[in-house]
Amino acid sequence: MKSILLAGLTGLVFGTGIVLSGMANPAVVLGFFDVAGAWDPSLAFVMASALLVTAIGYRVVLRRPAPVLDTRFHLPAKRKVDRSLFAGAAIFGVGWGIAGFCPGGAIPALGLGESSAWIFVASMLAGIAIARMARRSLAAARPQTA
Incomplete structure (x- = not known):
């Protein structure tokens, strides 16, 4: 129960920061990408x-032997920039530039009643599902090495 409350509080602080900074407003984000205009x-x-x-x-947190609510830190093991990372970053950037939303800004915008945020989040979830299916399909089609 403690971890659920702490996760909720953390999400509330993050969402509040996103809304107060204007990052839940796609016009602000799109205005940043409009270097030739406003x-x-x-x-x-x-x-x-x-x-x-x-x-x-x-720097502060990783000095601890373990997180407060877990037995170990879950840090990425991969350190190499590969095709998958590059493609994902490119897709993320293009989507952010087109829609003016990223997941961190769109989810708090749901609470503001932004209809475009609902469309974005639904599309994002569909994209995640399609990517997972494609990855499973590609893994199944790959020949197994002994």
């Missing part, structure tokens, strides 16, 4: 602040 640099300040907080947070 450019809005506020996204750069939000990102820089997030990177600073994350860098400090990781």
